Amino acid sequence: MTEFVLYGGKGGVGKTTVAAASGLALARAGHETLVVSTDPAHSLSDSVDADVGDEPTEIRDRLYGVEVDPDDGLERYQEIFETMEDVLEETGVDFESEDDGIGNAADLFSSGIVPGSDELAALDGLATYVDTDEYDHVVFDTAPTGHTLRLLDLPGIMADALSTAEAVHEQVQRKVNVQKTLVMGLLARRHTDDPTAMTEMRERMSRVEEVLRDPATTTFRVVTIPETMAVEESVRLVEQLREFDVPVGELVVNKVIEDPGDCERCRENKAVQEDAIDDLHARLPDLEVWRVADQPGEVTGLETLDRIAGDLDVA
Structure with missing residues:
Protein backbone atom coordinates (compact mmCIF):
# COMPACT_ATOMS: atom_id res chain seq x y z
CA MET A 1 0.00 0.00 0.00
CA THR A 2 1.34 3.40 -0.98
CA GLU A 3 1.88 5.75 1.95
CA PHE A 4 1.35 9.49 1.60
CA VAL A 5 3.15 12.21 3.55
CA LEU A 6 2.18 15.88 3.26
CA TYR A 7 4.53 18.59 4.50
CA GLY A 8 2.93 21.95 5.22
CA GLY A 9 3.44 25.16 7.15
CA LYS A 10 3.90 28.89 6.72
CA GLY A 11 5.98 30.28 3.90
CA GLY A 12 9.75 30.37 4.30
CA VAL A 13 10.15 27.57 6.85
CA GLY A 14 11.81 25.14 4.44
CA LYS A 15 8.94 22.79 3.50
CA THR A 16 10.46 21.94 0.13
CA THR A 17 13.86 21.18 1.65
CA VAL A 18 12.35 18.94 4.32
CA ALA A 19 10.07 17.18 1.83
CA ALA A 20 12.98 16.54 -0.55
CA ALA A 21 15.21 15.31 2.29
CA SER A 22 12.40 13.04 3.48
CA GLY A 23 12.05 11.59 -0.01
CA LEU A 24 15.81 11.09 -0.26
CA ALA A 25 15.90 9.23 3.07
CA LEU A 26 13.09 6.92 1.96
CA ALA A 27 14.81 6.26 -1.38
CA ARG A 28 18.13 5.49 0.31
CA ALA A 29 16.26 3.01 2.52
CA GLY A 30 15.15 1.14 -0.60
CA HIS A 31 11.66 2.60 -1.13
CA GLU A 32 10.41 3.78 -4.50
CA THR A 33 9.57 7.38 -3.66
CA LEU A 34 7.97 10.29 -5.51
CA VAL A 35 8.22 13.88 -4.24
CA VAL A 36 5.37 16.04 -5.57
CA SER A 37 5.60 19.83 -5.39
CA THR A 38 2.15 21.43 -5.29
CA ASP A 39 3.51 24.82 -4.25
CA PRO A 40 2.96 27.31 -7.11
CA ALA A 41 6.36 28.82 -6.31
CA HIS A 42 8.15 25.63 -7.25
CA SER A 43 11.63 25.20 -5.77
CA LEU A 44 11.99 21.42 -5.82
CA SER A 45 14.36 21.58 -8.80
CA ASP A 46 16.58 24.01 -6.90
CA SER A 47 16.44 21.89 -3.78
CA VAL A 48 17.59 18.68 -5.48
CA ASP A 49 19.83 20.56 -7.95
CA ALA A 50 18.22 18.83 -10.93
CA ASP A 51 15.63 19.67 -13.57
CA VAL A 52 12.24 18.45 -12.37
CA GLY A 53 9.36 18.74 -14.80
CA ASP A 54 5.61 18.30 -14.76
CA GLU A 55 5.98 14.54 -15.22
CA PRO A 56 7.81 12.28 -12.73
CA THR A 57 11.54 12.77 -13.25
CA GLU A 58 14.21 10.43 -11.90
CA ILE A 59 16.50 12.32 -9.53
CA ARG A 60 18.54 9.34 -8.36
CA ASP A 61 17.98 5.64 -7.82
CA ARG A 62 14.44 5.11 -6.44
CA LEU A 63 13.82 8.86 -6.04
CA TYR A 64 11.56 10.78 -8.43
CA GLY A 65 10.21 14.31 -8.44
CA VAL A 66 7.41 16.21 -10.16
CA GLU A 67 6.32 19.85 -10.09
CA VAL A 68 2.58 20.03 -10.72
CA ASP A 69 1.68 22.52 -13.47
CA PRO A 70 -0.99 24.97 -12.19
CA ALA A 121 -3.16 22.10 -9.40
CA ALA A 122 -2.48 20.79 -5.90
CA LEU A 123 -5.74 18.88 -5.90
CA ASP A 124 -4.93 17.47 -9.31
CA GLY A 125 -1.55 16.33 -8.00
CA LEU A 126 -3.19 14.57 -5.09
CA ALA A 127 -5.82 12.97 -7.29
CA THR A 128 -3.27 11.82 -9.87
CA TYR A 129 -1.16 9.89 -7.39
CA VAL A 130 -3.68 8.99 -4.71
CA ASP A 131 -4.26 5.50 -6.09
CA THR A 132 -0.83 4.93 -7.57
CA ASP A 133 0.88 1.58 -7.21
CA GLU A 134 4.13 2.73 -8.80
CA TYR A 135 5.63 4.11 -5.59
CA ASP A 136 5.94 2.96 -2.02
CA HIS A 137 5.77 6.53 -0.75
CA VAL A 138 4.46 9.78 -2.23
CA VAL A 139 5.73 12.90 -0.45
CA PHE A 140 3.85 16.15 -1.05
CA ASP A 141 5.45 19.57 -0.68
CA THR A 142 2.39 21.76 -0.19
CA ALA A 143 1.86 25.49 -0.60
CA PRO A 144 1.90 27.87 2.40
CA THR A 145 -0.72 27.41 5.11
CA VAL A 211 -7.36 9.10 1.63
CA LEU A 212 -6.57 12.49 3.21
CA ARG A 213 -8.41 11.42 6.34
CA ASP A 214 -7.10 7.85 6.56
CA PRO A 215 -4.36 7.49 9.20
CA ALA A 216 -3.44 4.09 7.76
CA THR A 217 -2.20 5.72 4.55
CA THR A 218 -1.66 9.44 5.21
CA THR A 219 0.37 11.61 7.54
CA PHE A 220 0.54 15.40 7.59
CA ARG A 221 3.74 16.80 9.08
CA VAL A 222 3.85 20.46 10.02
CA VAL A 223 7.15 22.20 9.26
CA THR A 224 8.07 25.24 11.32
CA ILE A 225 11.04 27.23 12.57
CA PRO A 226 11.87 28.01 16.22
CA GLU A 227 10.37 31.48 16.34
CA THR A 228 7.35 32.71 18.29
CA MET A 229 5.22 33.75 15.29
CA ALA A 230 5.98 30.52 13.44
CA VAL A 231 5.08 28.44 16.47
CA GLU A 232 1.78 30.31 16.83
CA GLU A 233 0.85 29.62 13.21
CA SER A 234 1.92 25.98 13.51
CA VAL A 235 -0.30 25.43 16.55
CA ARG A 236 -3.25 26.95 14.66
CA LEU A 237 -2.49 24.78 11.65
CA VAL A 238 -2.47 21.59 13.74
CA GLU A 239 -5.82 22.58 15.28
CA GLN A 240 -7.30 23.27 11.84
CA LEU A 241 -5.97 20.02 10.42
CA ARG A 242 -7.63 18.15 13.24
CA GLU A 243 -10.89 19.92 12.47
CA PHE A 244 -10.57 18.48 8.97
CA ASP A 245 -9.89 15.04 10.52
CA VAL A 246 -6.51 14.96 8.77
CA PRO A 247 -4.06 12.73 10.67
CA VAL A 248 -1.23 14.92 11.99
CA GLY A 249 2.12 13.25 12.52
CA GLU A 250 5.32 14.84 13.69
CA LEU A 251 6.28 18.48 13.99
CA VAL A 252 9.46 19.31 12.09
CA VAL A 253 11.37 22.27 13.54
CA ASN A 254 13.80 23.46 10.88
CA LYS A 255 16.86 25.72 11.09
CA VAL A 256 17.69 24.89 14.71
CA ILE A 257 21.02 26.22 15.99
CA GLU A 258 22.65 23.22 17.63
CA ASP A 259 26.17 24.47 18.34
CA PRO A 260 26.46 28.26 18.70
CA GLY A 261 30.16 28.02 19.53
CA ASP A 262 31.77 31.17 20.94
CA CYS A 263 29.38 33.51 19.09
CA GLU A 264 27.49 35.50 21.74
CA ARG A 265 24.74 36.48 19.35
CA CYS A 266 24.39 32.84 18.24
CA ARG A 267 24.04 31.75 21.88
CA GLU A 268 21.34 34.37 22.44
CA ASN A 269 19.50 33.22 19.31
CA LYS A 270 19.76 29.62 20.43
CA ALA A 271 18.21 30.51 23.80
CA VAL A 272 15.29 32.17 22.02
CA GLN A 273 14.91 29.12 19.78
CA GLU A 274 14.88 26.73 22.73
CA ASP A 275 12.13 28.78 24.39
CA ALA A 276 10.06 28.55 21.20
CA ILE A 277 10.60 24.78 20.96
CA ASP A 278 9.65 24.35 24.64
CA ASP A 279 6.47 26.31 23.93
CA LEU A 280 5.71 24.00 21.00
CA HIS A 281 6.19 20.94 23.22
CA ALA A 282 3.93 22.43 25.90
CA ARG A 283 1.11 23.36 23.55
CA LEU A 284 1.18 20.19 21.45
CA PRO A 285 2.44 17.61 23.96
CA ASP A 286 1.01 14.64 22.07
CA LEU A 287 3.13 15.26 18.95
CA GLU A 288 6.74 14.23 18.51
CA VAL A 289 9.13 17.04 17.55
CA TRP A 290 11.92 16.48 15.04
CA ARG A 291 14.74 19.03 15.16
CA VAL A 292 16.53 19.80 11.91
CA ALA A 293 19.88 21.50 12.37
CA ASP A 294 20.52 24.83 10.68
CA GLN A 295 22.68 24.30 7.61
CA PRO A 296 25.58 26.55 6.59
CA GLY A 297 25.47 28.12 3.14
CA GLU A 298 22.89 27.47 0.46
CA VAL A 299 20.64 24.49 1.14
CA THR A 300 20.66 22.72 -2.24
CA GLY A 301 21.89 19.44 -3.64
CA LEU A 302 21.63 15.83 -2.51
CA GLU A 303 24.67 16.04 -0.24
CA THR A 304 23.07 18.78 1.87
CA LEU A 305 19.70 17.05 1.78
CA ASP A 306 21.40 13.89 3.03
CA ARG A 307 22.58 15.75 6.15
CA ILE A 308 19.04 17.03 6.76
CA ALA A 309 17.62 13.55 6.18
CA GLY A 310 19.75 12.35 9.10
CA ASP A 311 17.55 14.47 11.40
CA LEU A 312 14.33 12.95 10.07
CA ASP A 313 13.19 9.62 11.40
CA VAL A 314 11.29 8.71 8.23
CA ALA A 315 12.86 5.45 7.10
Missing part, protein backbone atom coordinates in the same frame (compact mmCIF):
# COMPACT_ATOMS: atom_id res chain seq x y z
CA ASP A 71 -2.35 25.54 -15.70
CA ASP A 72 -2.91 21.81 -16.15
CA GLY A 73 -4.93 21.63 -12.95
CA LEU A 74 -7.00 24.64 -13.94
CA GLU A 75 -7.80 23.32 -17.40
CA ARG A 76 -8.66 19.83 -16.17
CA TYR A 77 -11.36 20.97 -13.76
CA GLN A 78 -12.59 24.27 -15.15
CA GLU A 79 -13.89 22.56 -18.28
CA ILE A 80 -16.66 20.95 -16.24
CA PHE A 81 -17.85 24.31 -14.95
CA GLU A 82 -17.52 25.94 -18.35
CA THR A 83 -19.73 23.20 -19.75
CA MET A 84 -22.37 23.93 -17.12
CA GLU A 85 -22.29 27.65 -17.89
CA ASP A 86 -22.79 26.90 -21.58
CA VAL A 87 -25.66 24.55 -20.79
CA LEU A 88 -27.40 27.18 -18.68
CA GLU A 89 -27.08 29.77 -21.42
CA GLU A 90 -28.24 27.48 -24.22
CA THR A 91 -31.07 25.65 -22.43
CA GLY A 92 -32.38 28.22 -19.96
CA VAL A 93 -32.62 25.65 -17.18
CA ASP A 94 -33.99 27.28 -14.04
CA PHE A 95 -31.69 26.52 -11.14
CA GLU A 96 -33.77 28.48 -8.67
CA SER A 97 -36.91 26.39 -8.96
CA GLU A 98 -37.38 24.19 -5.94
CA ASP A 99 -39.09 21.66 -8.20
CA ASP A 100 -35.83 21.05 -10.00
CA GLY A 101 -34.28 19.25 -7.07
CA ILE A 102 -31.17 21.40 -7.45
CA GLY A 103 -32.14 24.61 -5.69
CA ASN A 104 -29.30 26.87 -4.60
CA ALA A 105 -26.60 24.28 -5.18
CA ALA A 106 -25.91 26.14 -8.41
CA ASP A 107 -24.40 28.90 -6.30
CA LEU A 108 -21.23 26.82 -6.45
CA PHE A 109 -20.87 28.00 -10.02
CA SER A 110 -21.50 31.68 -9.38
CA SER A 111 -20.28 32.49 -5.87
CA GLY A 112 -16.57 32.18 -6.52
CA ILE A 113 -16.28 28.99 -4.50
CA VAL A 114 -14.78 27.24 -7.49
CA PRO A 115 -11.08 27.56 -6.66
CA GLY A 116 -8.18 29.09 -8.49
CA SER A 117 -5.39 27.39 -10.35
CA ASP A 118 -3.00 26.98 -7.39
CA GLU A 119 -5.39 24.87 -5.35
CA LEU A 120 -6.70 23.04 -8.41
CA GLY A 146 -3.66 29.30 3.58
CA HIS A 147 -3.45 27.44 0.29
CA THR A 148 -3.07 24.11 2.09
CA LEU A 149 -6.20 24.63 4.18
CA ARG A 150 -8.20 25.52 1.07
CA LEU A 151 -6.77 22.42 -0.58
CA LEU A 152 -8.01 20.21 2.26
CA ASP A 153 -11.51 21.64 1.86
CA LEU A 154 -11.51 21.25 -1.92
CA PRO A 155 -12.31 17.55 -2.39
CA GLY A 156 -15.65 17.94 -0.59
CA ILE A 157 -16.43 21.21 -2.39
CA MET A 158 -15.56 19.70 -5.75
CA ALA A 159 -17.60 16.57 -5.06
CA ASP A 160 -20.61 18.78 -4.22
CA ALA A 161 -20.07 20.92 -7.30
CA LEU A 162 -19.78 17.88 -9.53
CA SER A 163 -22.92 16.39 -8.00
CA THR A 164 -24.65 19.61 -9.00
CA ALA A 165 -23.19 19.30 -12.49
CA GLU A 166 -24.54 15.76 -12.74
CA ALA A 167 -27.94 16.98 -11.59
CA VAL A 168 -27.88 19.68 -14.27
CA HIS A 169 -27.07 17.09 -16.90
CA GLU A 170 -29.95 14.88 -15.75
CA GLN A 171 -32.32 17.82 -15.57
CA VAL A 172 -31.50 18.93 -19.11
CA GLN A 173 -32.06 15.45 -20.45
CA ARG A 174 -35.34 15.18 -18.57
CA LYS A 175 -36.89 18.60 -19.15
CA VAL A 176 -35.73 20.24 -22.34
CA ASN A 177 -36.90 19.49 -25.85
CA VAL A 178 -35.03 17.42 -28.41
CA GLN A 179 -33.32 20.42 -29.98
CA LYS A 180 -31.92 21.63 -26.68
CA THR A 181 -30.87 18.11 -25.78
CA LEU A 182 -28.88 18.01 -28.99
CA VAL A 183 -27.24 21.29 -27.94
CA MET A 184 -26.31 19.71 -24.64
CA GLY A 185 -24.82 16.77 -26.48
CA LEU A 186 -22.73 19.05 -28.67
CA LEU A 187 -21.51 20.97 -25.63
CA ALA A 188 -20.64 17.82 -23.78
CA ARG A 189 -18.69 16.45 -26.74
CA ARG A 190 -16.86 19.75 -27.10
CA HIS A 191 -15.48 19.54 -23.58
CA THR A 192 -15.07 15.82 -23.12
CA ASP A 193 -15.35 12.64 -25.14
CA ASP A 194 -16.39 10.71 -22.04
CA PRO A 195 -20.07 11.12 -21.08
CA THR A 196 -19.30 9.79 -17.60
CA ALA A 197 -16.52 12.33 -16.98
CA MET A 198 -18.40 14.23 -14.28
CA THR A 199 -19.29 11.07 -12.38
CA GLU A 200 -15.75 9.74 -12.57
CA MET A 201 -14.31 13.06 -11.46
CA ARG A 202 -16.71 13.26 -8.52
CA GLU A 203 -15.72 9.75 -7.47
CA ARG A 204 -12.08 10.77 -7.80
CA MET A 205 -12.63 13.72 -5.46
CA SER A 206 -14.40 11.50 -2.95
CA ARG A 207 -11.45 9.13 -3.06
CA VAL A 208 -9.00 11.99 -2.38
CA GLU A 209 -11.12 13.12 0.57
CA GLU A 210 -11.13 9.57 1.94
Whole structure:
Protein backbone atom coordinates (compact mmCIF):
# COMPACT_ATOMS: atom_id res chain seq x y z
CA MET A 1 0.00 0.00 0.00
CA THR A 2 1.34 3.40 -0.98
CA GLU A 3 1.88 5.75 1.95
CA PHE A 4 1.35 9.49 1.60
CA VAL A 5 3.15 12.21 3.55
CA LEU A 6 2.18 15.88 3.26
CA TYR A 7 4.53 18.59 4.50
CA GLY A 8 2.93 21.95 5.22
CA GLY A 9 3.44 25.16 7.15
CA LYS A 10 3.90 28.89 6.72
CA GLY A 11 5.98 30.28 3.90
CA GLY A 12 9.75 30.37 4.30
CA VAL A 13 10.15 27.57 6.85
CA GLY A 14 11.81 25.14 4.44
CA LYS A 15 8.94 22.79 3.50
CA THR A 16 10.46 21.94 0.13
CA THR A 17 13.86 21.18 1.65
CA VAL A 18 12.35 18.94 4.32
CA ALA A 19 10.07 17.18 1.83
CA ALA A 20 12.98 16.54 -0.55
CA ALA A 21 15.21 15.31 2.29
CA SER A 22 12.40 13.04 3.48
CA GLY A 23 12.05 11.59 -0.01
CA LEU A 24 15.81 11.09 -0.26
CA ALA A 25 15.90 9.23 3.07
CA LEU A 26 13.09 6.92 1.96
CA ALA A 27 14.81 6.26 -1.38
CA ARG A 28 18.13 5.49 0.31
CA ALA A 29 16.26 3.01 2.52
CA GLY A 30 15.15 1.14 -0.60
CA HIS A 31 11.66 2.60 -1.13
CA GLU A 32 10.41 3.78 -4.50
CA THR A 33 9.57 7.38 -3.66
CA LEU A 34 7.97 10.29 -5.51
CA VAL A 35 8.22 13.88 -4.24
CA VAL A 36 5.37 16.04 -5.57
CA SER A 37 5.60 19.83 -5.39
CA THR A 38 2.15 21.43 -5.29
CA ASP A 39 3.51 24.82 -4.25
CA PRO A 40 2.96 27.31 -7.11
CA ALA A 41 6.36 28.82 -6.31
CA HIS A 42 8.15 25.63 -7.25
CA SER A 43 11.63 25.20 -5.77
CA LEU A 44 11.99 21.42 -5.82
CA SER A 45 14.36 21.58 -8.80
CA ASP A 46 16.58 24.01 -6.90
CA SER A 47 16.44 21.89 -3.78
CA VAL A 48 17.59 18.68 -5.48
CA ASP A 49 19.83 20.56 -7.95
CA ALA A 50 18.22 18.83 -10.93
CA ASP A 51 15.63 19.67 -13.57
CA VAL A 52 12.24 18.45 -12.37
CA GLY A 53 9.36 18.74 -14.80
CA ASP A 54 5.61 18.30 -14.76
CA GLU A 55 5.98 14.54 -15.22
CA PRO A 56 7.81 12.28 -12.73
CA THR A 57 11.54 12.77 -13.25
CA GLU A 58 14.21 10.43 -11.90
CA ILE A 59 16.50 12.32 -9.53
CA ARG A 60 18.54 9.34 -8.36
CA ASP A 61 17.98 5.64 -7.82
CA ARG A 62 14.44 5.11 -6.44
CA LEU A 63 13.82 8.86 -6.04
CA TYR A 64 11.56 10.78 -8.43
CA GLY A 65 10.21 14.31 -8.44
CA VAL A 66 7.41 16.21 -10.16
CA GLU A 67 6.32 19.85 -10.09
CA VAL A 68 2.58 20.03 -10.72
CA ASP A 69 1.68 22.52 -13.47
CA PRO A 70 -0.99 24.97 -12.19
CA ASP A 71 -2.35 25.54 -15.70
CA ASP A 72 -2.91 21.81 -16.15
CA GLY A 73 -4.93 21.63 -12.95
CA LEU A 74 -7.00 24.64 -13.94
CA GLU A 75 -7.80 23.32 -17.40
CA ARG A 76 -8.66 19.83 -16.17
CA TYR A 77 -11.36 20.97 -13.76
CA GLN A 78 -12.59 24.27 -15.15
CA GLU A 79 -13.89 22.56 -18.28
CA ILE A 80 -16.66 20.95 -16.24
CA PHE A 81 -17.85 24.31 -14.95
CA GLU A 82 -17.52 25.94 -18.35
CA THR A 83 -19.73 23.20 -19.75
CA MET A 84 -22.37 23.93 -17.12
CA GLU A 85 -22.29 27.65 -17.89
CA ASP A 86 -22.79 26.90 -21.58
CA VAL A 87 -25.66 24.55 -20.79
CA LEU A 88 -27.40 27.18 -18.68
CA GLU A 89 -27.08 29.77 -21.42
CA GLU A 90 -28.24 27.48 -24.22
CA THR A 91 -31.07 25.65 -22.43
CA GLY A 92 -32.38 28.22 -19.96
CA VAL A 93 -32.62 25.65 -17.18
CA ASP A 94 -33.99 27.28 -14.04
CA PHE A 95 -31.69 26.52 -11.14
CA GLU A 96 -33.77 28.48 -8.67
CA SER A 97 -36.91 26.39 -8.96
CA GLU A 98 -37.38 24.19 -5.94
CA ASP A 99 -39.09 21.66 -8.20
CA ASP A 100 -35.83 21.05 -10.00
CA GLY A 101 -34.28 19.25 -7.07
CA ILE A 102 -31.17 21.40 -7.45
CA GLY A 103 -32.14 24.61 -5.69
CA ASN A 104 -29.30 26.87 -4.60
CA ALA A 105 -26.60 24.28 -5.18
CA ALA A 106 -25.91 26.14 -8.41
CA ASP A 107 -24.40 28.90 -6.30
CA LEU A 108 -21.23 26.82 -6.45
CA PHE A 109 -20.87 28.00 -10.02
CA SER A 110 -21.50 31.68 -9.38
CA SER A 111 -20.28 32.49 -5.87
CA GLY A 112 -16.57 32.18 -6.52
CA ILE A 113 -16.28 28.99 -4.50
CA VAL A 114 -14.78 27.24 -7.49
CA PRO A 115 -11.08 27.56 -6.66
CA GLY A 116 -8.18 29.09 -8.49
CA SER A 117 -5.39 27.39 -10.35
CA ASP A 118 -3.00 26.98 -7.39
CA GLU A 119 -5.39 24.87 -5.35
CA LEU A 120 -6.70 23.04 -8.41
CA ALA A 121 -3.16 22.10 -9.40
CA ALA A 122 -2.48 20.79 -5.90
CA LEU A 123 -5.74 18.88 -5.90
CA ASP A 124 -4.93 17.47 -9.31
CA GLY A 125 -1.55 16.33 -8.00
CA LEU A 126 -3.19 14.57 -5.09
CA ALA A 127 -5.82 12.97 -7.29
CA THR A 128 -3.27 11.82 -9.87
CA TYR A 129 -1.16 9.89 -7.39
CA VAL A 130 -3.68 8.99 -4.71
CA ASP A 131 -4.26 5.50 -6.09
CA THR A 132 -0.83 4.93 -7.57
CA ASP A 133 0.88 1.58 -7.21
CA GLU A 134 4.13 2.73 -8.80
CA TYR A 135 5.63 4.11 -5.59
CA ASP A 136 5.94 2.96 -2.02
CA HIS A 137 5.77 6.53 -0.75
CA VAL A 138 4.46 9.78 -2.23
CA VAL A 139 5.73 12.90 -0.45
CA PHE A 140 3.85 16.15 -1.05
CA ASP A 141 5.45 19.57 -0.68
CA THR A 142 2.39 21.76 -0.19
CA ALA A 143 1.86 25.49 -0.60
CA PRO A 144 1.90 27.87 2.40
CA THR A 145 -0.72 27.41 5.11
CA GLY A 146 -3.66 29.30 3.58
CA HIS A 147 -3.45 27.44 0.29
CA THR A 148 -3.07 24.11 2.09
CA LEU A 149 -6.20 24.63 4.18
CA ARG A 150 -8.20 25.52 1.07
CA LEU A 151 -6.77 22.42 -0.58
CA LEU A 152 -8.01 20.21 2.26
CA ASP A 153 -11.51 21.64 1.86
CA LEU A 154 -11.51 21.25 -1.92
CA PRO A 155 -12.31 17.55 -2.39
CA GLY A 156 -15.65 17.94 -0.59
CA ILE A 157 -16.43 21.21 -2.39
CA MET A 158 -15.56 19.70 -5.75
CA ALA A 159 -17.60 16.57 -5.06
CA ASP A 160 -20.61 18.78 -4.22
CA ALA A 161 -20.07 20.92 -7.30
CA LEU A 162 -19.78 17.88 -9.53
CA SER A 163 -22.92 16.39 -8.00
CA THR A 164 -24.65 19.61 -9.00
CA ALA A 165 -23.19 19.30 -12.49
CA GLU A 166 -24.54 15.76 -12.74
CA ALA A 167 -27.94 16.98 -11.59
CA VAL A 168 -27.88 19.68 -14.27
CA HIS A 169 -27.07 17.09 -16.90
CA GLU A 170 -29.95 14.88 -15.75
CA GLN A 171 -32.32 17.82 -15.57
CA VAL A 172 -31.50 18.93 -19.11
CA GLN A 173 -32.06 15.45 -20.45
CA ARG A 174 -35.34 15.18 -18.57
CA LYS A 175 -36.89 18.60 -19.15
CA VAL A 176 -35.73 20.24 -22.34
CA ASN A 177 -36.90 19.49 -25.85
CA VAL A 178 -35.03 17.42 -28.41
CA GLN A 179 -33.32 20.42 -29.98
CA LYS A 180 -31.92 21.63 -26.68
CA THR A 181 -30.87 18.11 -25.78
CA LEU A 182 -28.88 18.01 -28.99
CA VAL A 183 -27.24 21.29 -27.94
CA MET A 184 -26.31 19.71 -24.64
CA GLY A 185 -24.82 16.77 -26.48
CA LEU A 186 -22.73 19.05 -28.67
CA LEU A 187 -21.51 20.97 -25.63
CA ALA A 188 -20.64 17.82 -23.78
CA ARG A 189 -18.69 16.45 -26.74
CA ARG A 190 -16.86 19.75 -27.10
CA HIS A 191 -15.48 19.54 -23.58
CA THR A 192 -15.07 15.82 -23.12
CA ASP A 193 -15.35 12.64 -25.14
CA ASP A 194 -16.39 10.71 -22.04
CA PRO A 195 -20.07 11.12 -21.08
CA THR A 196 -19.30 9.79 -17.60
CA ALA A 197 -16.52 12.33 -16.98
CA MET A 198 -18.40 14.23 -14.28
CA THR A 199 -19.29 11.07 -12.38
CA GLU A 200 -15.75 9.74 -12.57
CA MET A 201 -14.31 13.06 -11.46
CA ARG A 202 -16.71 13.26 -8.52
CA GLU A 203 -15.72 9.75 -7.47
CA ARG A 204 -12.08 10.77 -7.80
CA MET A 205 -12.63 13.72 -5.46
CA SER A 206 -14.40 11.50 -2.95
CA ARG A 207 -11.45 9.13 -3.06
CA VAL A 208 -9.00 11.99 -2.38
CA GLU A 209 -11.12 13.12 0.57
CA GLU A 210 -11.13 9.57 1.94
CA VAL A 211 -7.36 9.10 1.63
CA LEU A 212 -6.57 12.49 3.21
CA ARG A 213 -8.41 11.42 6.34
CA ASP A 214 -7.10 7.85 6.56
CA PRO A 215 -4.36 7.49 9.20
CA ALA A 216 -3.44 4.09 7.76
CA THR A 217 -2.20 5.72 4.55
CA THR A 218 -1.66 9.44 5.21
CA THR A 219 0.37 11.61 7.54
CA PHE A 220 0.54 15.40 7.59
CA ARG A 221 3.74 16.80 9.08
CA VAL A 222 3.85 20.46 10.02
CA VAL A 223 7.15 22.20 9.26
CA THR A 224 8.07 25.24 11.32
CA ILE A 225 11.04 27.23 12.57
CA PRO A 226 11.87 28.01 16.22
CA GLU A 227 10.37 31.48 16.34
CA THR A 228 7.35 32.71 18.29
CA MET A 229 5.22 33.75 15.29
CA ALA A 230 5.98 30.52 13.44
CA VAL A 231 5.08 28.44 16.47
CA GLU A 232 1.78 30.31 16.83
CA GLU A 233 0.85 29.62 13.21
CA SER A 234 1.92 25.98 13.51
CA VAL A 235 -0.30 25.43 16.55
CA ARG A 236 -3.25 26.95 14.66
CA LEU A 237 -2.49 24.78 11.65
CA VAL A 238 -2.47 21.59 13.74
CA GLU A 239 -5.82 22.58 15.28
CA GLN A 240 -7.30 23.27 11.84
CA LEU A 241 -5.97 20.02 10.42
CA ARG A 242 -7.63 18.15 13.24
CA GLU A 243 -10.89 19.92 12.47
CA PHE A 244 -10.57 18.48 8.97
CA ASP A 245 -9.89 15.04 10.52
CA VAL A 246 -6.51 14.96 8.77
CA PRO A 247 -4.06 12.73 10.67
CA VAL A 248 -1.23 14.92 11.99
CA GLY A 249 2.12 13.25 12.52
CA GLU A 250 5.32 14.84 13.69
CA LEU A 251 6.28 18.48 13.99
CA VAL A 252 9.46 19.31 12.09
CA VAL A 253 11.37 22.27 13.54
CA ASN A 254 13.80 23.46 10.88
CA LYS A 255 16.86 25.72 11.09
CA VAL A 256 17.69 24.89 14.71
CA ILE A 257 21.02 26.22 15.99
CA GLU A 258 22.65 23.22 17.63
CA ASP A 259 26.17 24.47 18.34
CA PRO A 260 26.46 28.26 18.70
CA GLY A 261 30.16 28.02 19.53
CA ASP A 262 31.77 31.17 20.94
CA CYS A 263 29.38 33.51 19.09
CA GLU A 264 27.49 35.50 21.74
CA ARG A 265 24.74 36.48 19.35
CA CYS A 266 24.39 32.84 18.24
CA ARG A 267 24.04 31.75 21.88
CA GLU A 268 21.34 34.37 22.44
CA ASN A 269 19.50 33.22 19.31
CA LYS A 270 19.76 29.62 20.43
CA ALA A 271 18.21 30.51 23.80
CA VAL A 272 15.29 32.17 22.02
CA GLN A 273 14.91 29.12 19.78
CA GLU A 274 14.88 26.73 22.73
CA ASP A 275 12.13 28.78 24.39
CA ALA A 276 10.06 28.55 21.20
CA ILE A 277 10.60 24.78 20.96
CA ASP A 278 9.65 24.35 24.64
CA ASP A 279 6.47 26.31 23.93
CA LEU A 280 5.71 24.00 21.00
CA HIS A 281 6.19 20.94 23.22
CA ALA A 282 3.93 22.43 25.90
CA ARG A 283 1.11 23.36 23.55
CA LEU A 284 1.18 20.19 21.45
CA PRO A 285 2.44 17.61 23.96
CA ASP A 286 1.01 14.64 22.07
CA LEU A 287 3.13 15.26 18.95
CA GLU A 288 6.74 14.23 18.51
CA VAL A 289 9.13 17.04 17.55
CA TRP A 290 11.92 16.48 15.04
CA ARG A 291 14.74 19.03 15.16
CA VAL A 292 16.53 19.80 11.91
CA ALA A 293 19.88 21.50 12.37
CA ASP A 294 20.52 24.83 10.68
CA GLN A 295 22.68 24.30 7.61
CA PRO A 296 25.58 26.55 6.59
CA GLY A 297 25.47 28.12 3.14
CA GLU A 298 22.89 27.47 0.46
CA VAL A 299 20.64 24.49 1.14
CA THR A 300 20.66 22.72 -2.24
CA GLY A 301 21.89 19.44 -3.64
CA LEU A 302 21.63 15.83 -2.51
CA GLU A 303 24.67 16.04 -0.24
CA THR A 304 23.07 18.78 1.87
CA LEU A 305 19.70 17.05 1.78
CA ASP A 306 21.40 13.89 3.03
CA ARG A 307 22.58 15.75 6.15
CA ILE A 308 19.04 17.03 6.76
CA ALA A 309 17.62 13.55 6.18
CA GLY A 310 19.75 12.35 9.10
CA ASP A 311 17.55 14.47 11.40
CA LEU A 312 14.33 12.95 10.07
CA ASP A 313 13.19 9.62 11.40
CA VAL A 314 11.29 8.71 8.23
CA ALA A 315 12.86 5.45 7.10
